[in-house]
Amino acid sequence: MAPTAALAGRERVDKERSAARTKEAILDAALRLFAERGYEATSLQDVGALAGVSRGTPGYFFGSKEELYRAVLERGLERVRAAVRSGKERALASQEPPEVVLEGVVGEYFDFIVENPDFVRLVEWEALSGGRQIGTLPPHLEAAQEALGAIITELALEPGREAEARQLLLSLIGLCWFPVVHGPTVLRALGVDLSDPAFRAERRRHVIKLVLQGVRAELGGSSSSPLSMDSQHDRRDA
Amino acid sequence: MAPTAALAGRERVDKERSAARTKEAILDAALRLFAERGYEATSLQDVGALAGVSRGTPGYFFGSKEELYRAVLERGLERVRAAVRSGKERALASQEPPEVVLEGVVGEYFDFIVENPDFVRLVEWEALSGGRQIGTLPPHLEAAQEALGAIITELALEPGREAEARQLLLSLIGLCWFPVVHGPTVLRALGVDLSDPAFRAERRRHVIKLVLQGVRAELGGSSSSPLSMDSQHDRRDA
């Protein structure tokens, strides 16, 4: 694929012809547009224009619009997987007690999500479209599973309580993603705005608080809720 | 689609010409398709076919595709507003202590959301598209504001703590909506499925637990968290 396979010289990084550089530019442009408008509403013409190439170039390098989309998704998921892995390793290596470690991890995750809205929006579009592409991508499963495993290890949960860890992880993700996606709808209806630093900090504290309360309930009680909840009378259990 | 081939005596009310009936059928079809595929990927031809009319009829009644979409959104929001209002009134009229009332309300909300995925998905599409249509619809604000007001009243919060109620409401919505939208992505990556009754019930209990813990923290402490949290050292506060 690369023309510079075994050739010497050519160390100029400037503006020479470079397929790799062009491909990256196309992936960047496509990520921004797919995240912003979704797959259907993004044309290869738009992608080319934003990447500074002609309308035909995205198709030339990626074969088809769908394959370009898959490449964008794959690169995004790979980045997330790397971030999750590094966060996990830092957390597991820490000497602090689980609660303190988790507080740091939750805050970091919140920051990561809020600072990478393109990724969240991309996955959200994908979810609404049925997850037909993301489902076949390998890094997809790994990030989530890895996070789940880390939580179980950190909390030293017995195997049986794994379901609780899964619920907690799900809640953490939902709590962090929600305001990123729903700025124009729910947040607006409530008169708040995630780009307001005060609200963002308030939200951050709130998410940490909720998740840590949930974790505490897990660590404290063994099987029943430690706070004397009698949530036994819920209907519709099948 | 010729007019009724029924020969004699068409006094029957079921198949007479009825603009109202046709419009409802078109709105129903459009809701399903917009919720499932999104605005861009839905053609008026599809809507007409699902509604049992020709490809021109949706345009005939609603003027344009965009106006049809607005009508679908508006009807959906109106229904939600009605549901929120009835839930609110039942809750405020109840004699139970706030915690019990809230537990019922949260469970009811969870059930409502899980049973009305079309509405959730419609709003989600709308959020991703920038909320350009929903932002101009009146019932949009009312449902959320009404819910917020009810929470404040029920908890008898001092005016200053209103921000906490907003955070709690946001979290409740996010916790309930998330699994409805992210079945194909996050839930799948974690190996669970909202259509599994066991998981659904487990999720329901978990959401109730988390939200009630959050409420309890509000009711208990006056300014600082009552559970001896020291979440004072979070960074990036702007």
Place this chain on the structure above:
DNA sequence: TGTAGCTTGCTGGTTAGCAAGCAAGGACTA
């Protein structure tokens, strides 16, 4: 001179919206 990188012309397919037309069934008239 060859080839990778990139552009441009073309084609078939799809769509929203418009305009013209057709049918059904009251309302009005004789």
Place this chain on the structure above:
DNA sequence: TAGTCCTTGCTTGCTAACCAGCAAGCTACA
């Protein structure tokens, strides 16, 4: 009671725009 309008409901033909993908061609560089 029969005949005629005329409005409402709905369909179908047409058009201009857009788009993805293909193929042919151009260009810089080794």
